[in-house]
Structures are given as C-alpha cells and as structure tokens.
Amino acid sequence: MTGADAPSELGPGLGRIELLADADRPGGWLLTVDRIRQSYVDLDDPGYLDFEYVQAFADVLDALPPGPLAVTHVGGGACTLARYVAHTRAGSSQIVLEPDAILTEQVRARLPFARGTxxxxxxxxxxxGVAALRDGSADVVVLDAFHGGRVPGELTSREFVTDVARVLRPAGVLLVNVADGPPVRYCRRLAATLATALPEVLAVADPSVLKGRRFGNVVLAASRAALPVDDVRRAAARAAFPRTVHAGTSLAAFAGGATVLTDADPMRSPQPPDALWRVGEWDGD
Incomplete structure (x- = not known):
C-alpha cells in the first residue's frame, strides 16, 4: 500500500482517516481509521473482496434467492459490501447508517459510487437508525460497526436484535461481523442472543478462531427462516483459507448455554491485538 492522503483530524474521539492506494491493484484502496483497517474497495471491480470476513458475508448473500435486495447496513466505512450488492444484484435499494459524516464525505469524494448505485x-x-426504520422493510440487515476496533455493546443486545427482527421481512437475514479471541466468550453470548429473536443461526470463521486458539473475525447470520447452510459450507470450503461453519447442533454446542447479552448486561467485543488490524505509523503526533 502507498499513502494517498495525509491523515485527517476528525476531532476528539472520532479518530483519523487515511485512504491508501494499493500499489499492486490499480483500483484498490484501503480505508484506515486510527491506523485500524476498516474497508478495502476496488473501484474497478466491486466484486473483488479483499477482507475474508466480507467474503463470508458475500457467501451468505450469494446463496439467497436471486434478484434485488433491500439491505440496511449498520456501519458504513467505505461501503464495500454495499458496492458488492449493487454490482451483483442490480436494482437493490440500500441504506447505510454511518454516524461519521466527515468519513462519509471523504469516502464519497475519493471513492465515488458507480452510476446507478x-x-x-x-x-x-x-x-x-434502526429504530427509525419501518417494520418489514429489509431483506438483509448487516451489522459491521466498530469503534476503536470494538463492537459497541448497544449493537449486540437482545433489545437491539429484537428491533432488527422487527425491520426484517419474514425470511430476512441479519449478518453480523464481530471479532473475538480465546475463549470466544463474546461470540458464544452473541450467538445465544441472536437466537432469542432469530432462531436460525450460523457462525463462520477460521477454525482456529472458533476453537478459541487465536483472535479473529467471526461472521454470524440469523433468520426466522432456514438459512442456506449447505451453500455457505461449500463456499467456505472453497475459500483460499477454508472456514468452519457452525449451524444446527454444532452451533448449539458452540453457544453452550451462554448468557444472553442485554442492555442491562452488555458486553463489548474484546480489544484486538494491534498487530492484526493496524497498519504503519502516523508521522507527527
């Protein structure tokens, strides 16, 4: 990667943004906030997904019935997945809930959306943002929101999941990206929480992460309707770095009676090791 912009001061608590051009891929850009990797976008090929967890998202989306989707994204970044959906499912209508207006302004300016998106x-x-959405207005809700490398507790409570279930159509799917490490207690609690409102749940990740041997991303999908587990398993097995899929009895064993997350008993995802997600060092303060 090569730096394309000087970091932008966003004010207390908001962090610094930088867009880094990929020297090996002409249309490729990496978005970082406080040096934490946030999004990778290829303007020339929106179907190219650099982050493994985004590919896991795509595996679930690709297995859903064909046609446009109504998708709400909680957390925007550079809108990698929104660009992918627009590219693979023409005519899809999408809403992105991103509180950082300065980040959005910079992404729009430097990484414009394709015409017709x-x-x-x-x-x-x-x-x-979810509370303001209409009942049954989304086919998919995607939760991919981090602050300082951690998922805010208010976005993984039973109360929030119940509100997401209200927004989803009967066969709608909630997709969640989180990160966890040994002993994977956070993900076990989150899987149990999702099942309170959306009983069909699957988890996808590197096998060593799900076994609690190292820190990494975990993607969860949840729905009232049966999920395309077999299709997701096949896609996970074909990945450059094959992923494990827990569903049904193996998901129940993974959750293992974990305590449900609530507004009164929340939990933020663990702090990730800097070496995993941070890139380079800023010059100056």
Whole structure:
C-alpha cells in the first residue's frame, strides 16, 4: 500500500482517516481509521473482496434467492459490501447508517459510487437508525460497526436484535461481523442472543478462531427462516483459507448455554491485538 492522503483530524474521539492506494491493484484502496483497517474497495471491480470476513458475508448473500435486495447496513466505512450488492444484484435499494459524516464525505469524494448505485447514507448511529426504520422493510440487515476496533455493546443486545427482527421481512437475514479471541466468550453470548429473536443461526470463521486458539473475525447470520447452510459450507470450503461453519447442533454446542447479552448486561467485543488490524505509523503526533 502507498499513502494517498495525509491523515485527517476528525476531532476528539472520532479518530483519523487515511485512504491508501494499493500499489499492486490499480483500483484498490484501503480505508484506515486510527491506523485500524476498516474497508478495502476496488473501484474497478466491486466484486473483488479483499477482507475474508466480507467474503463470508458475500457467501451468505450469494446463496439467497436471486434478484434485488433491500439491505440496511449498520456501519458504513467505505461501503464495500454495499458496492458488492449493487454490482451483483442490480436494482437493490440500500441504506447505510454511518454516524461519521466527515468519513462519509471523504469516502464519497475519493471513492465515488458507480452510476446507478442506489445507496443512501444517513448520518445516524445504528441504534437510532434502526429504530427509525419501518417494520418489514429489509431483506438483509448487516451489522459491521466498530469503534476503536470494538463492537459497541448497544449493537449486540437482545433489545437491539429484537428491533432488527422487527425491520426484517419474514425470511430476512441479519449478518453480523464481530471479532473475538480465546475463549470466544463474546461470540458464544452473541450467538445465544441472536437466537432469542432469530432462531436460525450460523457462525463462520477460521477454525482456529472458533476453537478459541487465536483472535479473529467471526461472521454470524440469523433468520426466522432456514438459512442456506449447505451453500455457505461449500463456499467456505472453497475459500483460499477454508472456514468452519457452525449451524444446527454444532452451533448449539458452540453457544453452550451462554448468557444472553442485554442492555442491562452488555458486553463489548474484546480489544484486538494491534498487530492484526493496524497498519504503519502516523508521522507527527
């Protein structure tokens, strides 16, 4: 990667943004906030997904019935997945809930959307943004929101999941990206929490992460309807770095009676090791 912009001071608590051009891929850009990797976008090929967890998202989406989707994204970044959906499912209508208006402004300026992309970005946090959505208005809700490398506790509570279930159509799917490490207690609690409102749940990740041997991303999908588990398993097995899929009895064993997350008993995802997600060092303060 090569730096394309000087970091932008966003004010207390908001972090610094930088867009890094990929020297090996002409259309490729990496978005970082406080040096934490946030998004990778290929403007020339929106179907190219650099981050493994985004590919896991795509594996679930690709297995859903064909046609346009109504998708709400909680957390925007550079809108990698929104671009992918627009590219693979023409005519999809998408809403992105991204509270950082300055980040959105820079992404729009440097990484413009392809013509005809139906993506609306709303400057609101996920909890308030989802509460304002109509009942049954989304086929998919994607939760991919981090602050300082951690998922805010208010976005993984039973109360929030119940509100997401209200927004989803009967066969709608919630997709969640989180990160966890040994002993994977956070993900076990989150899997149990999702099942309170959306009883069909699957988890996808590197096998060593799900076994609690190292830190990494975990993607969870949840729905009232049966999920395309076999298709997701086949895609996970074909990946450059094959992933494990827990569903049904193996998901129940993974959750293992874990305590449900609530507004009164929340839990943020663990702090990730710097070496995993941070790149380079800023010059200056």
């Amino acid at each position: 139906r993506v609306r970005i709303r400057p609101v946090d996920g909890r308030r």
